[in-house]
Amino acid sequence: MPEKIIIDTDPGIDDAMAIFFAMASPKLEILGLTTTFGNVSVDMATDNALRLVEMSGHDIPVARGVAKPMVQKGLPFPDFVHGKDGFGNVNLPAPKGEAIEPSAAEFIVQMVLENPHEVTLVAIGPLGNLALALQLEPKIASLVKNVVIMGGTVLEGGNMSPVAEANIVGDPHAADKVFTADWHVHMVGLDVTHKVVMSDQVQANIRDKNPMCGEFLYKAGRFYSDFYKASRGADGCYVHDSSAIAYVIDPSLFGVEVGPVRVATEGVALGQTILKRTGYDYAFDHWENISDSSVCMSVNAEAVMDLYESTMTANSKV
Numbered sequence: 001m002p003e004k005i006i007i008d009t010d011p012g013i014d015d016a017m018a019i020f021f022a023m024a025s026p027k028l029e030i031l032g033l034t035t036t037f038g039n040v041s042v043d044m045a046t047d048n049a050l051r052l053v054e055m056s057g058h059d060i061p062v063a064r065g066v067a068k069p070m071v072q073k074g075l076p077f078p079d080f081v082h083g084k085d086g087f088g089n090v091n092l093p094a095p096k097g098e099a100i101e102p103s104a105a106e107f108i109v110q111m112v113l114e115n116p117h118e119v120t121l122v123a124i125g126p127l128g129n130l131a132l133a134l135q136l137e138p139k140i141a142s143l144v145k146n147v148v149i150m151g152g153t154v155l156e157g158g159n160m161s162p163v164a165e166a167n168i169v170g171d172p173h174a175a176d177k178v179f180t181a182d183w184h185v186h187m188v189g190l191d192v193t194h195k196v197v198m199s200d201q202v203q204a205n206i207r208d209k210n211p212m213c214g215e216f217l218y219k220a221g222r223f224y225s226d227f228y229k230a231s232r233g234a235d236g237c238y239v240h241d242s243s244a245i246a247y248v249i250d251p252s253l254f255g256v257e258v259g260p261v262r263v264a265t266e267g268v269a270l271g272q273t274i275l276k277r278t279g280y281d282y283a284f285d286h287w288e289n290i291s292d293s294s295v296c297m298s299v300n301a302e303a304v305m306d307l308y309e310s311t312m313t314a315n316s317k318v
Contacts, residue, residue, distance in 0.1 A: 002029040003145075004118050005248060006108060008065070009241075010038030010125030011048035013082050013224040017198075018124055018150075018241035019052050020213045023060075024311045027249050031111050031119065032061040034104030038125040038170055040077050040086040042067040045125075048086050050095035055213055062097070065104030066128035069171040071265070078166070081227050088223025090216065105132035112140040120146040120248060123178075124241040126170035127151070131177040141183040150244035151175070152189035152261070152273030154295060160271065165190050168263060169271025176263035179273070185293040187261065188244040189273065192254060192299040196239040200225060202309050203236075209313040239304065246304045247296065253307070255298035260290035 005028055009015045022028045033053065035045040042065060049062045068074050083089035102110060108129065112119050121144055123130055130147070133140060151167035152175075158164040168175045179185055203225070207218035221237065228234040247254055257275065264272040275295050276287035 002027055003120055003248065004029050004031050004115055005120045005122050006031050006034060006111060008034045008036060008104065008121065008123040008125060008129050009049060010036050010040060010045045011052060012039035012045070012086055012125070012241070013088055013220045014237075014239070014241040015039065015124055016048075016052055016087065016220060017217060018245045020056065020217065021242050021245045021308055021311060023056050023058060024314070025245070025249055028245075030058070030060050032063060032107055034063045034065050034107055034129050035099075036065045036104065036125045036129050037067055037074065038167065039082045044086055046099050047095050050097050050099070051092050054095055054097060055216065057212070061100045061107070063102055063104040063107040064099040066132060069126070070128060070131065070173040072171075072173070075170055081224070083223050088220040090219050104129040105136055108133040109137045109140055112143050113137070116143045117145055119144055120148060122148045122244055122248060124150040124167070124244055126167050126174065127178045128171050128174040131174035134177065134181050141181050144183060146186060146248070147178070147183055148186045148188065148244050148248055149178070150188050150193070150241050152187050154189070154191055154273065154275050154297065156190040156194055158271070159190065163269055164271030165273070168273055172263050172265045172271045175273075176265055179261045179263060179293060180290050182291055184291055185261070186247060186251070187273065187293055187295045188247050188254070189296065192296045193238055193240040193243045195299050196243050196301045196304050197234055197236045198239050198305065198308070199236040202305065205309060206312045239308070242308055243299070243304060246307055250307065253300045253303050254296045256294040257297050258292050258294050260287040261293045261295065262286050262290070
């Protein structure tokens, strides 16, 4: 049976790649998309999620989520990475549909309670919706199947500061609540996503073989790839959010370290994800009595890209 997932998202070019990847995989069933601020405002993220669903032809509900961080002031939207429309300035028409009535957090709670031990939450944006869902109904922590997030970094340099990754520093207080909740978080962060690069040739192949979304992804992907080529010297674009989807489909493609994680919520280390290694004793107890996380530290990058490309080109439509 396909694994039931909810994708919490701030579309975003890499979010669009990940959402279509999940739609195309026979191993996944998307129960809904929940939206948050991040790459764009939550209003634009919601419209963009609706656009992706309508483009795909799937019947997937979209629930609007939080509009700002729990505590800190919101950061500027990175239009230099994703364009002002979130999709590389391709300027798609307005969506025809609307978000459903429950909020994102309420939808997450509802789906987990209705499908105990069957739902995997895949968060590829800031984590306010997951934190709010835990606040609304703490017992979901024991009823989810898995929690997979794209965010954070341990050894790799950050992309917002020397130590901070964008999704985590976008709402560090929410992230710390998610990591310290009584569930096991699987973190797919920059330690692995900076090792997975999507070439222009892969994007062109998907354009040519996937008429449903290939042309859109290719056009949006030009903007995204150009940013990484200019700023990082990459031979294409980093595969952030789709790596989280790949982890859900086949976690054997990744190597993990296990231990509790805390998030710095102030100071020069704001947004840093700090993994306590097992086997060490420390003078501070910030990591005591916290559930372990599985933090991805290595990846079979070629296999991840093979999985993405083969999934996206296997069918005439997602």
